[in-house]
Amino acid sequence: EIASCLVGSEMCIRDRGTVVVALVAGWVFGINPLTILGLLSGADIGPAATQQAPAGAPPAHDRQAQFVSTVLADTEDVWTRLFKEQGSTYAVPRLVLFRGATPTACGQGQSAMGPFYCPLDQRVYIDLAFYDTLRQQLGAPGDFAQAYVIAHEVGHHVQNLLGVLPRVEQLKRGAAPADANRLSVRVELQADCLAGVWAQKARSNFQLEPADIEEALNAASRIGDDTLQKQGQGHVVPESFTHGTSAQRVRWFSTGYERGTLAACDTFDSPI
Numbered sequence: 001e002i003a004s005c006l007v008g009s010e011m012c013i014r015d016r017g018t019v020v021v022a023l024v025a026g027w028v029f030g031i032n033p034l035t036i037l038g039l040l041s042g043a044d045i046g047p048a049a050t051q052q053a054p055a056g057a058p059p060a061h062d063r064q065a066q067f068v069s070t071v072l073a074d075t076e077d078v079w080t081r082l083f084k085e086q087g088s089t090y091a092v093p094r095l096v097l098f099r100g101a102t103p104t105a106c107g108q109g110q111s112a113m114g115p116f117y118c119p120l121d122q123r124v125y126i127d128l129a130f131y132d133t134l135r136q137q138l139g140a141p142g143d144f145a146q147a148y149v150i151a152h153e154v155g156h157h158v159q160n161l162l163g164v165l166p167r168v169e170q171l172k173r174g175a176a177p178a179d180a181n182r183l184s185v186r187v188e189l190q191a192d193c194l195a196g197v198w199a200q201k202a203r204s205n206f207q208l209e210p211a212d213i214e215e216a217l218n219a220a221s222r223i224g225d226d227t228l229q230k231q232g233q234g235h236v237v238p239e240s241f242t243h244g245t246s247a248q249r250v251r252w253f254s255t256g257y258e259r260g261t262l263a264a265c266d267t268f269d270s271p272i
Contacts, residue, residue, distance in 0.1 A: 064128045064146075065097050071147045072124070075154045078201040082262065083161075093157040094123040115149050117156035119165050124153045140222045142215035144208070148195055148253070149219070155194030159187065178239045185225075186267045188243040189252040192220060193265035196256025213257065220249040248272055 076092045083090035096102060102109045105121035114130045117123070126149075134149065135141040159165050168187055172180045199216060202208065221227065224246025229236045243249065252272075255264055 062128070064131055067143065067146065068097060068126055068128070068150055069095065071150045072154070074202050074205055075151060075198050077205075078198050079154070079158060082197075082201075086262070088161075091122070091161060093117070093154065094121070096123050096125045098125065098127055099129055100127075115153050117153045117160075119156070119160045122157060122160065124150070124157065126150065126153070134219065138219075138222045140215070140219035142212070142218075144199075144206075144212040144215040145219040147199075147206075148216040151195035151198045152191050154198070155191030156187075158194050159190060164190070181240060181242050184242040185244045185248075186272060189248055189272055190265050190267040192244075192249050193252040193256035193267065194262075196253040196258075197260055197262065197265065198256075199253075200257045200260040216253060217250050220253050221246040224249050244272065 072093075072095050076090070080090040080092070096104075096109075098109065102125065104118045104123065104125060106118040109116065109118075109125050109127075114133070115124070115126045118125065130149075131146050134145060156165065164187070168183050172183055175183070195216075199208070199213065206212070223243070225241040225243050226236045226238075226245045229240075244252070252265070252267065
């Protein structure tokens with residue numbers, strides 16, 4: 001069964017639809033599925049759920065690890081400057097690189113989840129093997145496709161600092177699954193937009209060319225809910241969307257990239 005194979009036996013007692021929503025949401029550049037399961041069910045997942053993993057330096061010989069660290073450092077520079085312009089202080093997230101599995105404050109992180117952000121310990125978790133999946137199975141090659149993944153997860157950290165994630169968590173508690181999914185879509189599209197904001201500010205540092213942005217847009221398109229559902233089950237179920245369609249993800253990344261402001265990323269009071 002997909003639940004037992006990917007996330008362990010204790011999740012198998014949950015509603016199958018909820019587990020599938022959490023797996024898709026977590027695997028495709030979202031928040032830890034263990035956190036999402038807690039939000040959808042109304043359960044609390046506290047910091048004591050597991051021991052935090054040490055965020056050590058990446059292996060010196062690992063090119064992907066070096067690239068992730070470089071991108072993360074640039075996001076720190078960009079968001080520190082943007083928060084300062086707003087009269088606030090940016091608390092940088094910690095980076096945890098792993099292969100296979102790692103403990104987190106949101107539960108056990110596993111490679112099946114893909115990259116994710118845990119708001120309880122304010123860490124970005126990247127399984128480096130996911131980049132092989134991104135390139136070989138999802139059809140999204142290129143360094144800037146990988147950078148988009150990191151920037152999206154950092155976008156969740158920005159949301160957490162701004163109070164968006166706690167507010168959404170509160171709204172989700174007791175909400176019907178379809179309503180909770182619609183909130184998740186707005187959260188994810190905002191993170192895409194914030195990734196676009198970073199990309200605009202990072203243009204000079206990374207000497208970006210149009211082809212680099214196309215890599216990010218291609219990645220966003222490849223992981224839309226509609227595209228993934230068509231590939232995985234042959235049909236689309238809009239009420240189960242948790243991240244938005246391919247067109248929506250491309251549009252919101254583009255919005256952030258073109259306008260370059262936090263105000264541009266208001267996915268909660270704007271048509272999506």
